[in-house]
Amino acid sequence: MPPTAHHHKHHKHHEHAHEHSHDQAEILDLDAEVLAEHIASIVDWLPVNTAPRRIADLGCGTGAGTFALLARFPEARVTAVDSSPEHLRRLAEKARAAGVADRVRTVQADLDASWPELGAPDLVWASASLHHLTDPERALRRVRDALTPGGLFAVVELAGFPRFLPEDAPEERPGLEERCHAVTEGRHAERMPHRGADWGPRLTAAGFTVEGERTLSVHIEQSRSEAVVRYALNGLRRIREVVADALPADDLAALDRLLDTDGPHSLLRRDDLAVRTERTVWAARRI
Template sequence: MNPHHTGDLDRDALGARLERQAELHLPSLVEAAEWLRGMLCAGRGADSLVGRVLDVGSGPGVGSCLLAQYFPRAEVVAVDQDAGLLERALARAGKQGVDDRVVAQRAELPGDFEELGSAELIWTSHAVHHLGDQQAALDALAARLRPGGVLAVAERGLPPRFLPRDIGIGRPGLQARLDAAAEDRFTSMRAALPGCARTVEDWPAMLARAGLVPTGTRTFLTDLPAPLDLPAREHLHAHLMWLRDRIGDRLDEEDRTTLECLVDGDACTGILWRPDAFYLSATTVHTARACARR
């Protein structure tokens, strides 16, 4: 699995970008963690029911540390293929005082699924789509669940919106064209994955085929109105730089020129200075439970 593949991008810059992005979504992650805790830990003394949590595709560990706070008796395992991101996850755990329960495990998926061990909760955010056979990935994750455990899969949702339709430069509707170009790139990326298998991305149905009982789907909004604070602007600047480098060749000349204006750190039309920039995104989480043994 390589959910963070970026070619020659500096690894420290990648880690900072991913951590900043996750922190931007922290309120919605908190809502998701509260939902999962209610699903798994209802009743007095129920904290002890969750002894191990897997965060598969953890990146810099923002989710791992949050899960450690919401499941205070659990060992939380940050799982990623990138050693640098795992180091960042452990450093974050130390700063947040949960380093006694957050551990790192480097894994190359799908080959290392069996090395993950079992858990009462498996959380995976935007990682399954980086594996060629998504159904096989869910099957493997389901097999790691302990009886009564929950698999929570955050996938797709809605791409972030952050610009008005008409931004005063270039042709109106740039955001929609950026989304379309990014979707084309995503389709090409999936087609090039080893063992790529097309499937209807009906996640509850896929979880059911993995032998689990679907227990609900919820969508969590990140809604930051204009004017944005500096961390959000810095994230959008990095995001637009990433789009320029990854999908610039899929845009026409006018849109490429507009994109250059948006990433210009000194221009008043740039994303770092625009008063009309906002941030609205939706993260959808699908859950399913392993049947408890009788």
């Protein structure tokens, strides 16, 4: 292959990867904005014995957990770990804007490969990140080894991607969203077999004592947050990328009508959107 062609191909791949990372960062930012109260309530629920001073956020994304933890524990410093430089760049920008840059250290690391130096944290937070790992059991053992004795490990997982539309929508193809999710969940099961796992027994096997488990049902009406509409639009765009080759033509056409921001059937014109999902948190202590 001529160098120019190779460079062009590499450049296009890099561009696509950057766009994908940017899109994902947008979703994470919207998730943090829409679910801020729920994330704060999870942090408030954690059974901490004394306020942690050193916290690690594993798979931090753009910082939803990091900033909730900084707000709850004003004396703490957070080591925010993610494999995406784009996510970490956004997180650092937000930390500067919020005046807490001196309390945040960002570390780029692939948790399936080289394990980052975390120091000896009192609290480790992993939200929607463990199921991405090839070998989560190894990660659990590494967290246990890193934590100070008596330290707490908070694992938060979501029950699939949120739903936004009523079950009978859209009018011409009721149940479209569930059919889309059936496709995405089948594909995620192949790539991420640990998604939806019960982390309680795994934490116990790794040497933790599970002190609490809680499931939060989330239902946020569109009227409560203008960001719900943007979250739905970005979320369903991402889903379309995954399901386009598997949906019946009529379903794909209906989905495209929802995503056409200028069209009469656009999500932007609906007043019945909501964010519906569940999050489960496990609190486990290193003895």
